[in-house]
Amino acid sequence: MFDINAKKFFQISIGIILTIVVALMIFSYILLNRTTIYEGINISGVDVSKLNRMEAIEKLQNEFEDEINKSVLILRYEDYIYKAKYSDLGVGYDYYKAVEDSLAIGRQKSIIEKLKDILHVRINGGNIGLGLLYDDKKIDRIIEDVRKDICINSEDAKIEYINGSFNITPEVIGQKINIDVFRMRIIAALKSSKEVKVPVEKDLPKITKKMLDKIKANVGGFSTSFGGSSEARKNNIQVATMKINGQLILPGEVFSFNKATGFRNRETGYMISKVIVDGKFVDDIGGGVCQVSTTLYNAVLRAGLEIVERTHHSLPVGYVPKGADATVSYGYLDLKFKNNYDFPIYIRGLANSYAVTFQIYGGQISGSRSIDIVSEIEERVEPDVEKRIDNNLAPWSTEILQQGRYGYKVKTYRVFYEDGEVVKRELISDDFYKPKKYIIRVGPGNSKTSSIQDNNYKGRLVQ
DSSP states (O other): OHHHHHHHHHHHHHHHHHHHHHHHHHHHHHHHTOOSOOTTEEETTEEOTTOOHHHHHHHHHHHHHHHHHHOEEEEEETTEEEEEETTTTTOEEOHHHHHHHHHHTTSSSOHHHHHHHHHHHHHHOEEEOOOEEOOHHHHHHHHHHHHHHHOBOOBOOEEEEETTEEEEEOOBOEEEEOHHHHHHHHHHHHHHTOOEEOOEEEEOOSSOHHHHTTOOEEEEEEEEEOTTSOHHHHHHHHHHHHHHTTOEEOTTOEEEHHHHHOOOSGGGTOOEEEEEETTEEEEEETTTHHHHHHHHHHHHHHTTOEEEEOOOOSSOOSSSOTTOOOOOBTTTBOOEEEOOSSSOEEEEEEEOSSEEEEEEEESOOOTTEEEEEEEEEEEEEOOOEEEEEOTTSOTTOEEEEEOOBOEEEEEEEEEEEETTEEEEEEEEEEEEEOOBOEEEEEOTTOTTOOOTTSTTTTTTSBO
8 A cells, every 4th residue: 555655646746747847848938939028137227027029119218318418528728618519529328239248148158057146136136237429520529619619729930141140030839728638538527427627738849949049159151253154143042041041959959051042943933944963063053052052161160060961063163161061952962061069059150142152059168269260281182184186186186085183082071179279179070072084186206195194284273
């Protein structure tokens, strides 16, 4: 009897257990395959349980959209206030991501872990925050509006030489916004609804009156004449000089002649005149500009400034000693020098119809100091002689086909004096002006003439 009852009890128990297991499996299947958000889940405090994707989004929009539309961000600097509507900033809540995150609860990992997550939020609840969306371009437009209202451009102090003295216009200190910091503050404030302080900084000018007040003395100068030049060459000298006049070089800065005078063409005021190319005079735009660079070079040397780049002509020029010239060619050859003083340098240039002059002004230097430029010819190089015998010429006759020219090896020194005594002798250049070959055509009987020192040609060479 006991065995029969036990057997029935066991069968009933197994049946109950199987029923429970099947029921749990059916319940789990139905639960895990729900398409709505599980019970207990909130988004920023709004209950979205049992809602599908679109229902949850719609509920959130109804709850928060008015809040967004009414929200205003205050941007403040001293007495200045700018009110930016959230809508103007393209601000909105990221409903879609929040709902997706809600739907993901209980739908990831293994079945057991899914069920544990579902049970956990049903008992303890779960809250998901709403993220903010904003439009970077709209924020940048608001920043630009504020920048225009607040920012003041700084202005450098200016100096001008008028009627024998300097006139200085003081600098203007501006103010600017730290754009990167401002943007970060705005984005942070959108989440906290706090007022934003506009990060304003001083915009300091590069050149101040205090710096320019140091310019008091003439530290060097030089002049060259061009009275016999063509009108086109005079024009070019005057144009280039005026472009350099008033140039200011701060301590440590490097001055570029080509940058200051610009590209040479008719549109920039230059005309066609003679220039030296490969030892020959040819017509080209800007002839005469090299006299300006040479004159400035000599003034700069006498002012004690550091030469960074300089090139001599292919042949000596007549307006300065050999070794004291400086040729330029836009985009190819430049004259550059550095302000190696602790005060600014001001260049005054003047070109009339017969001379060009540069004066270099700067801080007060010892009155006992002076600088001299000394060029020393190390060697005079005779040119080769090329003879071309022509039996069609009369006996013993000659004809010059190309005028010869001596070459020169020249060293140039800058000599510093204190109280009349040499304190420094500095080699500034070691130049070689190549000789030019002398070409003659000779008639019968002149075949033995071999040296340029022959009396027939001596004195005809360009010195």
